[in-house]
Amino acid sequence: MPGASERSPTGALLTCGAVAGPLFLFVVAVQDYTREGFDPRRHLLSMLSLGDGGWVQVVNFVLAGLLNLAFAAGLWRMPRPGRGGAWGALLIGGYGAGLVGAGLFRTEPAFGYPAGAPEGLPEEYGLSYVVHGVSFFVVLLSLVAACAVFARRFAVAGDRGWALYCAAVGVALPVIYLLAGVLSDRGQDARPLSLLLRLLALVGWSWAALLAVRIRREVRGDGGRRRGQPAG
Template sequence: MAGLRTVAAWAGMTAPVLFVTVFTIAGWLRADYDALSMFISELSHGPRGWIQTANFVVLGFLLLVFACGVADAFKKPKAPKSAAPLIAIIAVCVILSGAFKVDPGAELSDQTSWQGAVHVAAATVAFVLMPVSCYICYRHFRDDTGWQWFAGPTFAACAVIVAAALLQEAGQHRIFGEAGLLIDLAGLLQRVMVVTYLAWIFVFARGLRSARPG
């Protein structure tokens, strides 16, 4: 349905811009917040923490709408039918990340509350599925004449997310030592993953507006 795809496309374009804008401004407004070393979810604490909580939830619901449009657009036998469910799962995980806050000041591997554990579990699933969804779409786009223009950027997004995730894991597990630079760049690396994936969603959504069912 063209109407559904149009609504989904606008949801997919709105979600990245809104989410990144909100967490960026929220970080600027907190004197005790360091975007290079602190995770986005840590903005959920403090007097204005509800703003980031709402930001997660709104992003999740907009991604769900976008996933519905992707499912509607890709109906042919060779279309990537698993792409929409993967984006939908990511969306649900984002909502859960907002509903359950990460423990303040604790490392991701050292959550003491069940809410923090749920948050980390949901976030982990989302970050794992981000490059997976990109790669699945890439395999379809490279053979679809209507989407070949997006195959290269999709593969690049997948590679950037994986590289940033590996570097972040190396820092979290102190692979390069206790005082390694990667430890202090955990927030930046997370933002590389998030912004790269959301930029991919934005361009995907723009393409969805004019794409024929496929």
């Protein structure tokens, strides 16, 4: 009965994860090219939370985080200990919580945005900037660890394609981040940093959304029997 699983709480929670990444990236893309004075080649994605209309990106971060927390709850409800297990749910939950933190605590104005901001990096950083940075690391580390957990899960299940995909994303994310740091001169030219961090978001957020789609198919295939049990 696929219809029963589609109406189940678990299926609905997993769907939240499938929606979160694409919605976040779409809202960012729209803002990149409609926000006055904002240049996505130079200004970091997080800086969309600043200035007039910054509330849109704040909501975007928080909503994406809450949707991924719902995704984590869906994973937690699934049985079959050892195939993703509790760690998969907890790490996706860490990813969601990090996004909420990144939304509630904003970065500092820099690189000429918003109007009146310093042309390079600010000389002093407030608490909000620090917590925003910590939230980003929670997102990154949670995703990398989740990739490792799910790579093993799919390898044990005999799904070589998904195991390799998870492993590849788990390697790509820290590599992209390190390249962003190496190629950025930390001065007035933030183009490498901005573009590479957008690539990181595209790769990581898309992986989490596709993972939700993949696991939801498993739930449908089980005819809705996977309900109300923790992942182990």
